[in-house]
Amino acid sequence: MKKSEASRRRILDAAAKMFRDKGYAATTLNDIARLARMRAASIYYHFESKDSLFAEVMDIGIDRIHDQVRRAVAALPDGASHRRKVHTAIETHLATLLKHSDYTAANIINFGLAPAPIRRRHRGRREAYGDYWRELLGAAQAAGAIRPGVDLSLFRLFVIGALNWSQEWYRPKGKSIAELADDVTAMVFDGVAGEG
Amino acid sequence: MKKSEASRRRILDAAAKMFRDKGYAATTLNDIARLARMRAASIYYHFESKDSLFAEVMDIGIDRIHDQVRRAVAALPDGASHRRKVHTAIETHLATLLKHSDYTAANIINFGLAPAPIRRRHRGRREAYGDYWRELLGAAQAAGAIRPGVDLSLFRLFVIGALNWSQEWYRPKGKSIAELADDVTAMVFDGVAGEG
DNA sequence: ATTTCTAACGAACAGTAGTTAGAAAAATGG
């Protein structure tokens, strides 16, 4: 009862990588099977269908980033400023997306184009992560770390959107993820305007 | 010599819409043909292949937004501030993407997952648009409208990324595009930080 | 009136997709 677990994991890992690289529709079960060192038909011993395999990858992806971000913020010392909390959330979101998890990357790349039923099935999990950010930013605004006039809903969509889009341009040879997180946090909190 | 043009256009419009809704790989020539009120085989009278049809949609998409943004900024009165120029660029980018052009929306949705040869073919056009923004922001920084320390390259990627991502959440019933542009511009120029 | 061109069609092609069935191999446990 151990080999099955390992194979399942190999398939999931391969699927996450392929879905991330080529997207759901363009990824074939043969692609996944090759990467997992088995035949396409064998996948059916572990998963019901391509759809259900995809759904599981998507679930893991969102759960993972939600978990990581929540955990990292919670691990901050008790007196941590709200700005620092947001900074940590940004950095962890970026790190999970760009470095640690093919699942999360696959989730974010594929969500927009995913077939409607799958997207519906996932809305709950997505919103849970969104709600966490809502809390985080709400608390920051209540404490005065974010100006009262700011539309938090837009701010959240804007920042998370910019972070998610980083998949399109991020290359490991440039700025480190920590540096990116620093710059981005400074940019959105302090703005870029000069004296002009 | 007029009917052909009209059919070609109908196919392109249908393709742009389908590619935007379902993505390149998931869109079938049958989908496109149905929307264009003809049979899949007839598409081949006007286009060489699915790939070349896709390539043309992508070209039109990037050209259109580049053109619109450039035109809108150029149309500003002579003494317009750099901040106002950037604001106009943001608003026009958003409007083209979200309201005016299925082609642009299709381009942005599909670029990341597009097959490598097609992406290569497009890098030039994409960079041309990126270069325009580079100019715009460079001039703003040189004139002091953007603080000297700001990493313009990151700022550009960050802002355009956030704008592009708006496709995932924008719904016409919420804030208008003009309002969004106002808020976003204020956010990135002035920041959201409170007294804290 | 005849020929040529235009724009679309239906039928069919080869290839590949996801999927199923059943045989073969590997692993397990007594």
Next chain:
DNA sequence: CCATTTTTCTAACTACTGTTCGTTAGAAAT
């Protein structure tokens, strides 16, 4: 070592993909 279960395989199926082909109805040109 055998019997049984677990895992993977080969082979095949159906459905559908992008694409080609030969044909056709009508318009334009001769």
